[in-house]
Amino acid sequence: MNPLFTPVQIGRHTLPNRLVMAPMTRSRSDDNGIPSDLVAAYYVQRASAGLIITEGVFPSAMGKGYVRTPGIATDAQVAAWKKVTEAVHAKGGRIFMQVMHCGRISHPSLLPNEAQPVAPSAIKPAGQTWTASGLQDFVTPRELRLDEIAGVIDEYRIATRRALEAGFDGVELHTASGYLPEQFLSSGSNQRQDQYGGSAANRARFVLDVLAAMVAEAGGDRVGIKISPEMNFNDIVDDNPLQTYTYLVEQLRDLNLAYLHVALFGAKVDYHALLRPRFNGAYLMGGGLDQTVAEAALADGRADATVFGGAFLANPDLPERFRQGAPLNTPDKNTFYSPGAQGYTDYPSLSGTSAN
Numbered sequence: 001m002n003p004l005f006t007p008v009q010i011g012r013h014t015l016p017n018r019l020v021m022a023p024m025t026r027s028r029s030d031d032n033g034i035p036s037d038l039v040a041a042y043y044v045q046r047a048s049a050g051l052i053i054t055e056g057v058f059p060s061a062m063g064k065g066y067v068r069t070p071g072i073a074t075d076a077q078v079a080a081w082k083k084v085t086e087a088v089h090a091k092g093g094r095i096f097m098q099v100m101h102c103g104r105i106s107h108p109s110l111l112p113n114e115a116q117p118v119a120p121s122a123i124k125p126a127g128q129t130w131t132a133s134g135l136q137d138f139v140t141p142r143e144l145r146l147d148e149i150a151g152v153i154d155e156y157r158i159a160t161r162r163a164l165e166a167g168f169d170g171v172e173l174h175t176a177s178g179y180l181p182e183q184f185l186s187s188g189s190n191q192r193q194d195q196y197g198g199s200a201a202n203r204a205r206f207v208l209d210v211l212a213a214m215v216a217e218a219g220g221d222r223v224g225i226k227i228s229p230e231m232n233f234n235d236i237v238d239d240n241p242l243q244t245y246t247y248l249v250e251q252l253r254d255l256n257l258a259y260l261h262v263a264l265f266g267a268k269v270d271y272h273a274l275l276r277p278r279f280n281g282a283y284l285m286g287g288g289l290d291q292t293v294a295e296a297a298l299a300d301g302r303a304d305a306t307v308f309g310g311a312f313l314a315n316p317d318l319p320e321r322f323r324q325g326a327p328l329n330t331p332d333k334n335t336f337y338s339p340g341a342q343g344y345t346d347y348p349s350l351s352g353t354s355a356n
C-alpha cells in the first residue's frame, strides 16, 4: 500500500493521509487582518489534505510583517476565521493555524502608530520589505525589555485561545524563516545579556516559554512547531545551528507536542536524521519534496507525514493527483502574494475546473 495514503495519528487527530499542506502566506486578507470569503474558498479547495496548516497569522498587531496578512487578535478576525474552519470541516478536512510574529521583519508603516518593530536585540536585518508604498529597507528594531517579554509570550497564549474559539484543530508555532522566535533562537540576532540571550539554553528559552503558554491553552496534542535549521532567510544566522537545534528539540520532549515540522533548504547537516530520534511526537518532513522522495521517507520510517508547499498551492486536489500519478500544475510566483482570485483559487483540479 502507498504509505502516503495510510492514516496517521498527529496528537489528538487522526489524519486520513500523510500529505500535509505547508503554511503559506498568500496576502489575501484586508488591511484589518480579516480573511475574506476567498480565503475560505482557497482552503476548502485543499480540504483533501491530511492536514492544512494555514499561512502565518499574527497574534497581535505588533506581530504583523507584511501587507494584507491575517491576524487572530480581534473579534472580527476570529469571526472571519470561524467561517474558514467551518467550511473546511464541512468538507471533511482538518486545519491548524500557524502563529507568526514577524518581530524585526516588519516596518513601522505596518504597525500601530508607526511603531518600531520589536526584536530580542536592536540589530537591523539586511534587506527590504514590501510596504503599502513599495519596497523599503528594514529598520533597526527596538530591543524588547526583559519586563515586556512575558507580555509577548502571553500574546501567543491568547492567540491560541482565540484560534480554538475560531474552530481550529490546533496551532503551529512558526520558529523558522527569521521571524521573532528564530530571532531569539539565533546568535546573530540575539545579543541579550539576560536569561533570554547568550547560551543555547538561554536563546531557546523564548521559544520554549511560548510553547508552554500555547500548550497551557490547547494541550500539547494540539500544538506543533516548525523549524528550518540553516535556512538563513531574512538575514538570520546562528553560529552553531547543530548545537542550538539539538538542544531545542531535546527540550521539546517534556511538552508532549503533536508534531515537529522540519523544512530543510540545502542544509549541510541531515537534520531529519539528527532530530527525529530526539523527538517524541509525530515528525513532519518538508522542504522541496516530490512524491517519490515523500513515499520513500514514509516507507523508511524517516517521517510520519510529509509537507508540500508549492505543489499544494498550485494543485488543490494534490492527494488525488498523487493517487492517480497525474501531472501537476506549476505554481506561478507572480501571483503568490498578489490580491484577488488569480493564482489563488483558480488553479484547476483534475476535473478541469477549480475544485468546488
Ligand SMILES: Cc1cc2nc3c(=O)[nH]c(=O)nc-3n(C[C@H](O)[C@H](O)[C@H](O)COP(=O)(O)O)c2cc1C
Pocket: 022, 023, 024, 025, 026, 055, 056, 098, 100, 174, 176, 177, 226, 263, 286, 287, 288, 289, 307, 308, 309, 310, 311, 336
Ligand atoms: C508563497 C509561499 C509562502 C510561504 N509562507 C510561509 C509562511 O507563512 N509560513 C511558513 O512557515 N512557511 C512559509 N512558506 C514556506 C513553506 O511552508 C514551505 O516550507 C516551503 O514552501 C517548502 O516546501 P515546498 O518545497 O514543498 O514548497 C511559504 C512558501 C511559499 C511558496
